Amino acid sequence: MNPFRKLWNYLRETQIWTSIVRHKYPDNPRDKSLAVLTNVFLHLHPVKTRKSGVRMSFTWCMGGLTFFLFLIETVTGILLMFYYRPTLEFAYNDIIALREHVPLGILREIHRWGAHSMVITVWLHMFRVFMTGSYKPPREFNWGVGVILLVLTMLLSFTGYLLPWDQLAIWAITVGANMAAATPFGGVEGPGTMLLKIGDVPLVHSGNDAKFGLLAGRFIGGATLLRFYVLHCIAIPFVVTLLIALHFWRVRKDGGISGPL
Amino acid sequence: MNQSNENNGVTRREFLSWFWLGWITFSVVLGGLGALVGRFLFPNVLFEKPSKFRAGAPATYAMGVDERYKDTESVWVVRNSSGIFALSTVCTHLGCTPNWLPGEQKFKCPCHGSGYRASGLHFEGPAPRPLERFAISVDETGQIVIDKSKSVKFQTDWDKPDFKLKV
Numbered sequence: 001m002n003p004f005r006k007l008w009n010y011l012r013e014t015q016i017w018t019s020i021v022r023h024k025y026p027d028n029p030r031d032k033s034l035a036v037l038t039n040v041f042l043h044l045h046p047v048k049t050r051k052s053g054v055r056m057s058f059t060w061c062m063g064g065l066t067f068f069l070f071l072i073e074t075v076t077g078i079l080l081m082f083y084y085r086p087t088l089e090f091a092y093n094d095i096i097a098l099r100e101h102v103p104l105g106i107l108r109e110i111h112r113w114g115a116h117s118m119v120i121t122v123w124l125h126m127f128r129v130f131m132t133g134s135y136k137p138p139r140e141f142n143w144g145v146g147v148i149l150l151v152l153t154m155l156l157s158f159t160g161y162l163l164p165w166d167q168l169a170i171w172a173i174t175v176g177a178n179m180a181a182a183t184p185f186g187g188v189e190g191p192g193t194m195l196l197k198i199g200d201v202p203l204v205h206s207g208n209d210a211k212f213g214l215l216a217g218r219f220i221g222g223a224t225l226l227r228f229y230v231l232h233c234i235a236i237p238f239v240v241t242l243l244i245a246l247h248f249w250r251v252r253k254d255g256g257i258s259g260p261l
Numbered sequence: 262m263n264q265s266n267e268n269n270g271v272t273r274r275e276f277l278s279w280f281w282l283g284w285i286t287f288s289v290v291l292g293g294l295g296a297l298v299g300r301f302l303f304p305n306v307l308f309e310k311p312s313k314f315r316a317g318a319p320a321t322y323a324m325g326v327d328e329r330y331k332d333t334e335s336v337w338v339v340r341n342s343s344g345i346f347a348l349s350t351v352c353t354h355l356g357c358t359p360n361w362l363p364g365e366q367k368f369k370c371p372c373h374g375s376g377y378r379a380s381g382l383h384f385e386g387p388a389p390r391p392l393e394r395f396a397i398s399v400d401e402t403g404q405i406v407i408d409k410s411k412s413v414k415f416q417t418d419w420d421k422p423d424f425k426l427k428v
Binding site for chain 1: 302303304307308309355356357372
């Protein structure tokens with residue numbers, strides 16, 4: 001036996017190897033299945049994929065591309081957080097510094113273009129799912145999860161929009177927050193809000209409506225910037241990650257990717 | 262033999278009643294915590310500017326639109342033949358700040374193109390109503406006082422006594 005084969009065989013019998021890999025060499029159906037099932041990252045994926053599942057013309061790979069872009073956004077986002085400070089004093093200058101002074105100045109552009117692309121791929125993914133009828137039972141629950149993920153993708157874009165703290169950012173969020181003021185029963189100018197009052201005292205006013213909750217005040221300011229930063233970097237990605245795991249798991253449980261059932 | 266004796270005297274029925282009580286308590290506590298977290302996101306104290314400010318003597322205002330308090334207080338002080346009034350700089354469409362264009366004698370919003378006359382009356386673009394007017398008065402030292410916590414939305418309220426200074 002050649003010495004490399006010998007070393008390889010020895011390594012595969014050490015305690016370190018056998019403690020990490022719980023199955024035998026995947027050269028039979030049982031161990032091939034175990035290779036996927038016993039891995040926390042792979043187990044979300046089905047053990048076997050249908051032929052149609054890897055046909056580009058059937059899936060467009062849009063769900064996979066969306067997940068890929070989410071990973072890109074996560075990695076570039078974490079890197080950007082090392083330099084960006086969400087305060088009135090520093091936010092704008094830190095964005096300039098990320099482009100002009102910090103090595104790899106293209107990082108923020110990658111994050112930005114990745115965000116734009118992710119919105120597009122989410123839409124195309126949903127269009128594909130709709131056109132192939134993949135929202136039909138038993139996959140209707142996963143379609144619902146997907147719609148929530150669409151909304152969260154939009155919210156990630158919306159909250160990220162404010163962080164450069166330039167004129168475009170401030171006025172875009174001003175416009176968005178004023179739309180929130182038109183929330184039915186929840187915004188100060190929304191339909192039905194006038195009905196919610198005790199005597200002459202309105203229950204929903206400019207000090208507690210949806211716009212106020214979004215801006216952390218009556219006007220856009222430092223509190224808004226901090227709030228959007230936390231939502232953008234922590235709160236929304238946390239929920240999105242949970243729902244992505246659920247989404248992938250349900251793809252497997254509901255009969256696999258994009259094939260007739 | 263009675264099965265309950267084997268389980269410290271707890272029957273299945275008794276266990277299930279406690280089981281439901283436990284779940285109900287858990288749900289109520291979780292709901293309460295959720296409400297508290299929701300309330301947590303609405304601060305009690307805001308570090309925003311006072312809504313009332315002094316704006317100098319009426320005699321310092323010439324006819325037309327005065328922009329000296331636009332940046333600091335978000336107010337245009339306008340004087341015309343009938344008096345002095347305070348206009349909000351917040352576009353009634355979606356909240357941007359219009360620009361005063363002296364050549365065309367109009368306010369023009371850069372976001373979606375709403376246009377307003379010097380009186381604040383909307384005449385073009387998507388704005389649904391005129392610029393809001395703030396309460397305006399003169400204090401004992403003869404200075405104009407503008408109170409932004411009181412405003413009128415519609416043209417029919419423009420002649421209310423608190424919202425125009427006769428000069």
